[in-house]
Amino acid sequence: MTGKGGTGKTTAAAALALALAAEGRRVLLAEVEERQGIAQLFETEALPYEERKIASAPGGGEVHALAIDAELAMLDYLDMFYKLGRAGRALRKLGAIDFATTVAPGLRDVLLTGKVCEAVRRKDKAGWPVYDAVVLDAPPTGRITRFLNVNDEVAGLARVGPIYNQAQSVMRVLKSPQTAIHLVTLLEEMPVQETMDGVAELRAAGLPVGAVIVNMVRPVLLADVELAEVVSPDGPGAEAAGTGGGTATGSGSGRSVNGKRRAAVAKALSQAGLGGARRGGVAERLVDPLFAQAHEHAQRVVLEREQRAEIAALGLPVRELELLGDGVDLGGLYRLAESLRKQAVAGTVPDPGAPTGTVSDDPEGWGSGSIAGTDTSTGTGTGTGTGTNGTDGTETNEVDE
Amino acid sequence: MSLDSPLLEIDPLLDDLRTRIIVCCGSGGVGKTTTAAALGVRAAERGRTAVVLTIDPARRLAQSMGLTELDNTPREVDGIDGSAGGSLHAMMLDMKRTFDEVVVNHSDPERARAILENPFYQSLSAGFAGTQEYMAMEKLGQLRAQDAWDLIIVDTPPSRSALDFLDAPKRLGSFLDGKFIKLLMAPAKVGGRAGVKFLNMGMSMMTGTLSKVMGASLLRDVQTFVAAMDTMFGGFRTRADATYRLLQAPGTAFLVVAAPERDALREAAYFVERLAAEDMPLAGLVLNRVHSSGAAQLTAERALAAAEALEDFAEANGGPEQGGADRGGENLAAARIVDHRPGKADAGTPDGTQDRTEGDRQAPSERLAAGLLRLHAERMQVVARERRTRDRFVSVHPEVPMVDVTALPGDVHDLEGLREIGLRLAGAEEVAA
Numbered sequence: 001m002t003g004k005g006g007t008g009k010t011t012a013a014a015a016l017a018l019a020l021a022a023e024g025r026r027v028l029l030a031e032v033e034e035r036q037g038i039a040q041l042f043e044t045e046a047l048p049y050e051e052r053k054i055a056s057a058p059g060g061g062e063v064h065a066l067a068i069d070a071e072l073a074m075l076d077y078l079d080m081f082y083k084l085g086r087a088g089r090a091l092r093k094l095g096a097i098d099f100a101t102t103v104a105p106g107l108r109d110v111l112l113t114g115k116v117c118e119a120v121r122r123k124d125k126a127g128w129p130v131y132d133a134v135v136l137d138a139p140p141t142g143r144i145t146r147f148l149n150v151n152d153e154v155a156g157l158a159r160v161g162p163i164y165n166q167a168q169s170v171m172r173v174l175k176s177p178q179t180a181i182h183l184v185t186l187l188e189e190m191p192v193q194e195t196m197d198g199v200a201e202l203r204a205a206g207l208p209v210g211a212v213i214v215n216m217v218r219p220v221l222l223a224d225v226e227l228a229e230v231v232s233p234d235g236p237g238a239e240a241a242g243t244g245g246g247t248a249t250g251s252g253s254g255r256s257v258n259g260k261r262r263a264a265v266a267k268a269l270s271q272a273g274l275g276g277a278r279r280g281g282v283a284e285r286l287v288d289p290l291f292a293q294a295h296e297h298a299q300r301v302v303l304e305r306e307q308r309a310e311i312a313a314l315g316l317p318v319r320e321l322e323l324l325g326d327g328v329d330l331g332g333l334y335r336l337a338e339s340l341r342k343q344a345v346a347g348t349v350p351d352p353g354a355p356t357g358t359v360s361d362d363p364e365g366w367g368s369g370s371i372a373g374t375d376t377s378t379g380t381g382t383g384t385g386t387g388t389n390g391t392d393g394t395e396t397n398e399v400d401e
Numbered sequence: 402m403s404l405d406s407p408l409l410e411i412d413p414l415l416d417d418l419r420t421r422i423i424v425c426c427g428s429g430g431v432g433k434t435t436t437a438a439a440l441g442v443r444a445a446e447r448g449r450t451a452v453v454l455t456i457d458p459a460r461r462l463a464q465s466m467g468l469t470e471l472d473n474t475p476r477e478v479d480g481i482d483g484s485a486g487g488s489l490h491a492m493m494l495d496m497k498r499t500f501d502e503v504v505v506n507h508s509d510p511e512r513a514r515a516i517l518e519n520p521f522y523q524s525l526s527a528g529f530a531g532t533q534e535y536m537a538m539e540k541l542g543q544l545r546a547q548d549a550w551d552l553i554i555v556d557t558p559p560s561r562s563a564l565d566f567l568d569a570p571k572r573l574g575s576f577l578d579g580k581f582i583k584l585l586m587a588p589a590k591v592g593g594r595a596g597v598k599f600l601n602m603g604m605s606m607m608t609g610t611l612s613k614v615m616g617a618s619l620l621r622d623v624q625t626f627v628a629a630m631d632t633m634f635g636g637f638r639t640r641a642d643a644t645y646r647l648l649q650a651p652g653t654a655f656l657v658v659a660a661p662e663r664d665a666l667r668e669a670a671y672f673v674e675r676l677a678a679e680d681m682p683l684a685g686l687v688l689n690r691v692h693s694s695g696a697a698q699l700t701a702e703r704a705l706a707a708a709e710a711l712e713d714f715a716e717a718n719g720g721p722e723q724g725g726a727d728r729g730g731e732n733l734a735a736a737r738i739v740d741h742r743p744g745k746a747d748a749g750t751p752d753g754t755q756d757r758t759e760g761d762r763q764a765p766s767e768r769l770a771a772g773l774l775r776l777h778a779e780r781m782q783v784v785a786r787e788r789r790t791r792d793r794f795v796s797v798h799p800e801v802p803m804v805d806v807t808a809l810p811g812d813v814h815d816l817e818g819l820r821e822i823g824l825r826l827a828g829a830e831e832v833a834a
């Protein structure tokens with residue numbers, strides 16, 4: 001899940017995870033930006049670098065959460081490949097790992113995406129995938145292509161060796177139909193522009209784009225004819241807006257088309273018990289400000305439709321999440337999840353793979369079993385590394401050892 | 402208005418020749434760039450020789466200010482009313498280029514080239530989390546040193562937290578200052594003493610490990626990079642410190658921009674506290690994209706009740722009148738439902754709503770009035786929510802001067818829109834609201 005900063009990536013990722021869980025799936029919701037966005041949203045304490053169950057759904061589905069930490073992922077990795085143990089920790093103390101992941105962001109990204117892909121591929125003893133789906137709260141649109149295109153990023157640093165292999169195998173998952181990159185946007189110029197640019201970049205890099213999720217959608221409260229009337233530059237709305245909307249002026253002369261319309265609306269307001277309809281009456285004085293507000297509303301709707309047309313031109317599935325007036329609390333999050341489920345974003349995620357009947361190897365060699373030995377919820381069937389490649393026709397076949 | 406705070410008076414701030422730098426900060430997307438640009442336009446049209454340093458402006462806004470060329474130097478903005486004797490220059494920060502300039506200006510040509518070509522420099526200059534903030538400060542220092550303007554208005558980079566602007570440059574500094582970098586350079590720096598032996602042991606163990614992980618050539622790149630940058634570190638820090646002091650000087654004014662939303666105002670509160678702790682002068686808070694209503698006397702509840710009454714009435718009277726025959730009650734009801742289906746909304750051309758004339762197709766006045774009332778109810782709910790959020794801030798920081806800038810219905814992307822925002826910044830809205 002990517003998108004411009006602040007458009008609702010974390011919210012949408014969490015809602016998608018819940019929506020998938022509501023269909024009975026076991027889902028991992030992961031974040032990589034070291035911000036504890038998931039914990040905040042679910043109102044739980046900070047997540048460690050360890051998978052934790054944070055929600056369960058009526059259908060038997062579950063959401064587990066993981067805050068991936070680049071430094072710890074690096075240590076895991078060094079441990080796995082080089083049996084570094086204490087030396088690795090010493091390096092960390094010296095700031096070497098921080099240094100390496102800072103000065104070479106590609107390295108950092110390969111570790112983060114590597115961890116995500118490991119979770120995607122992880123199998124239990126019976127050969128079933130441990131997770132039916134992994135939802136990643138990813139970096140924003142401006143960085144997403146570089147982040148996911150680790151291969152290119154790392155190619156400049158390492159042309160052979162384990163990092164290179166790791167990048168290759170990550171790329172295979174990310175470019176496969178198992179992956180869908182969703183973009184969150186608002187119906188505003190900048191986020192939509194960023195979405196357009198982001199989709200173009202992702203497509204150019206051969207990364208699979210999923211859906212556009214339009215977030216914080218506000219209701220349209222007027223019918224089209226009404227919108228047309230109030231937005232029209234010589235309609236009553238524009239006239240009212242021109243007066244500043246605060247006071248009744250002489251514009252409602254009663255003879256022009258607008259004047260008649262205003263008088264009729266004043267009469268209706270008066271009928272509804274809002275005061276007198278005569279010039280200067282309580283209801284009459286509401287007419288201008290109400291038209292001014294409607295004019296603004298209609299202008300906004302016009303702009304939003306322009307943005308929608310741009311989004312539609314991408315030819316991608318579009319989902320919408322309503323604006324929750326009081327912000328996103330847990331209840332609101334579940335409502336958004338339900339809405340997504342109805343709109344079947346869930347449908348774009350492939351079904352869980354078939355069981356393979358073999359004990360899966362841990363191709364990365366730094367699977368869940370190695371997450372600092374702390375993985376209690378999911379630590380089965382990994383880390384055996386017995387090399388049973390070539391039997392199940394899934395991703396694991398192709399992974400470089 | 403429930404809780405009062407002092408009014409932030411923008412015009413006196415702009416007109417005061419002692420005001421030399423205005424920094425617009427705030428969390429992501431609240432309107433920092435818009436505010437900075439609007440202040441630039443207003444200051445120039447009130448007679449200041451102003452320059453505005455924008456960071457990542459929206460494309461159309463950039464175009465309207467003539468910022469189409471990214472050459473990292475200020476350009477004069479056309480269309481500014483210079484009758485008060487002022488002018489406006491504007492530029493868009495090019496982070497990478499600013500970094501390159503720093504390297505070129507502070508090392509000999511050969512070393513500069515070595516640095517610029519180093520792959521680590523390239524990722525550091527393009528991707529380090531604090532680089533943009535650091536470079537904004539660097540550029541501010543440069544503009545100030547050029548002394549061609551009497552007012553510099555600085556936008557700050559899009560980041561989640563307003564605090565990043567103050568923290569990030571230090572982060573870059575401490576990164577460059579880090580233990581590990583020191584260690585990489587230690588053998589060259591320290592003479593032969595006992596500690597060095599230990600360090601060297603550490604070094605060889607480490608370089609051994611690192612070259613195993615990264616490959617030997619990669620490690621060489623790191624070491625050349627660090628060695629080449631070494632000579633510049635001192636300079637980096639000195640200038641970062643100088644700019645920091647500049648921000649504490651009396652001629653500087655911080656404007657914190659926030660949207661009337663919980664998160665944005667929480668960030669704003671942190672930032673206000675931080676400025677105080679750092680002795681940095683806060684001018685006040687711009688509460689941007691606030692909603693108001695010209696009919697505030699009518700409550701949301703009454704408006705909704707009246708809307709329902711009108712709808713019942715229209716229903717009972719058999720729907721369409723005034724030639725709106727194509728638009729029965731059902732259709733209307735459907736259209737009022739929250740506009741969830743993208744397909745439906747896409748069906749109308751963007752401006753298709755305008756090519757119909759009223760008269761041939763008009764909603765019954767009761768329907769229209771009901772729609773206006775529902776809109777009003779929604780508006781009043783937004784107003785109430787924003788006021789609650791605002792009050793929460795004011796109760797914690799009653800001393801902070803504030804000004805409300807109402808939301809324009811559309812984006813702000815031309816000088817006209819910027820002038821409009823400028824007017825609101827100057828408090829022109831108070832009267833209407």
Ligand SMILES: Nc1ncnc2c1ncn2[C@@H]1O[C@H](COP(=O)(O)OP(=O)(O)OP(=O)(O)O)[C@@H](O)[C@H]1O
Pocket residue numbers: 003004005006007008009010011012037140215216217321322323324325326327328561664
């Ligand atoms: N549909 C919605 N209705 C109301 N508020 C929303 C909605 N979606 C998101 N928000 C709010 O908007 C803010 C930003 O959302 P969120 O943190 O999900 O965005 P993000 O893209 O992950 O941000 P960042 O770039 O900082 O990671 C939050 O305060 C969130 O509660």
Ligand SMILES: Nc1ncnc2c1ncn2[C@@H]1O[C@H](COP(=O)(O)OP(=O)(O)OP(=O)(O)O)[C@@H](O)[C@H]1O
Pocket residue numbers: 188189190427428429430431432433434435436456457458459557558559560689690691806807808809810811812813814822
């Ligand atoms: N008062 C306002 N009324 C209407 N639209 C506004 C207003 N202020 C800002 N905007 C719009 O909001 C969007 C974001 O504004 P802007 O780019 O200034 O925010 P920012 O704080 O600089 O964002 P970032 O953190 O991404 O740099 C722009 O499209 C701008 O036109």
Ligand SMILES: [Mg+2]
Pocket residue numbers: 009010011037137
């Ligand atoms: Mg987030």
Ligand SMILES: [Mg+2]
Pocket residue numbers: 433434435456457458556557558559
């Ligand atoms: Mg900006």
